[in-house]
Amino acid sequence: MDFEQTQLARMIEAAERVAIFTGAGISTESGIPDFRGPGGTWTRQRPIDFSDFLRSDAARRETWRRRFEMEETLRRAAPNRGHRAVAELVRSGKCPAVITQNIDGLHQDSGIPDDKVIELHGNTTYATCLECGSRYEIEALRVDFETDKIVPHCACGGWVKTATVSFGQAMPVEAMRRAERETLLADLFIAIGSSLVVYPAAGFPELAKRNGAALVILNMQETGLDSVADLVIRQPIGEMLGDVVGVE
Numbered sequence: 075m076d077f078e079q080t081q082l083a084r085m086i087e088a089a090e091r092v093a094i095f096t097g098a099g100i101s102t103e104s105g106i107p108d109f110r111g112p113g114g115t116w117t118r119q120r121p122i123d124f125s126d127f128l129r130s131d132a133a134r135r136e137t138w139r140r141r142f143e144m145e146e147t148l149r150r151a152a153p154n155r156g157h158r159a160v161a162e163l164v165r166s167g168k169c170p171a172v173i174t175q176n177i178d179g180l181h182q183d184s185g186i187p188d189d190k191v192i193e194l195h196g197n198t199t200y201a202t203c204l205e206c207g208s209r210y211e212i213e214a215l216r217v218d219f220e221t222d223k224i225v226p227h228c229a230c231g232g233w234v235k236t237a238t239v240s241f242g243q244a245m246p247v248e249a250m251r252r253a254e255r256e257t258l259l260a261d262l263f264i265a266i267g268s269s270l271v272v273y274p275a276a277g278f279p280e281l282a283k284r285n286g287a288a289l290v291i292l293n294m295q296e297t298g299l300d301s302v303a304d305l306v307i308r309q310p311i312g313e314m315l316g317d318v319v320g321v322e
């Protein structure tokens with residue numbers, strides 16, 4: 075292990091309780107593009123606001139067209155060494171839950187139980203009815219959309235949308251509450267693969283630091299909180315964490 079890896083390993087060893095916070099950077103190594111990053115989808119096409127989704131048939135149709143366009147990429151993606159390292163930290167009992175900005179479900183795919191993944195922006199691997207909450211699988215919706223041009227809707231009359239938090243949609247109250255709790259209980263907060271600029275999510279590492287926890291930032295690019303972190307590491311995530319935690 076190099077100097078930074080040794081430092082991180084010591085900090086994890088010394089910590090009583092670790093909070094892990096992940097962003098797009100951990101999943102780019104699985105082939106999932108960083109939508110917000112340089113060249114990401116959102117720099118090329120404007121995100122569709124939640125109010126437009128509710129109001130306009132064209133907006134709903136375009137939202138779903140974009141989602142189905144991503145399907146092959148999402149389906150091909152598998153957890154990488156970074157996800158496996160995080161899963162090992164959870165399994166060891168040192169990290170009670172993972173807070174994530176990602177919507178790809180790869181933490182769950184890496185073996186972390188659903189109830190230990192706190193999804194701040196929801197999950198795009200399935201859909202729910204906005205009225206009654208019924209769950210729908212993407213593949214079935216896609217078949218109807220592509221063969222009959224039917225925009226996903228529920229038997230109750232409600233619109234069906236991926237279980238993500240769209241722009242203009244309220245942050246999920248329960249997930250935010252749990253993320254805050256994990257942040258306040260941790261004595262070590264590790265932010266992985268996030269540029270830490272999207273609020274309110276990026277407020278968690280700040281809160282951890284103010285609360286006296288040590289803050290580690292692992293990201294290939296500069297982040298908004300590098301200057302207050304105890305350790306900043308700019309190395310490929312999977313390799314770095316895999317070595318530290320000892321997983322392949």
Ligand code: ZN
Pocket residue numbers: 203204205206207208228229230231232
């Ligand atoms: Zn419904």
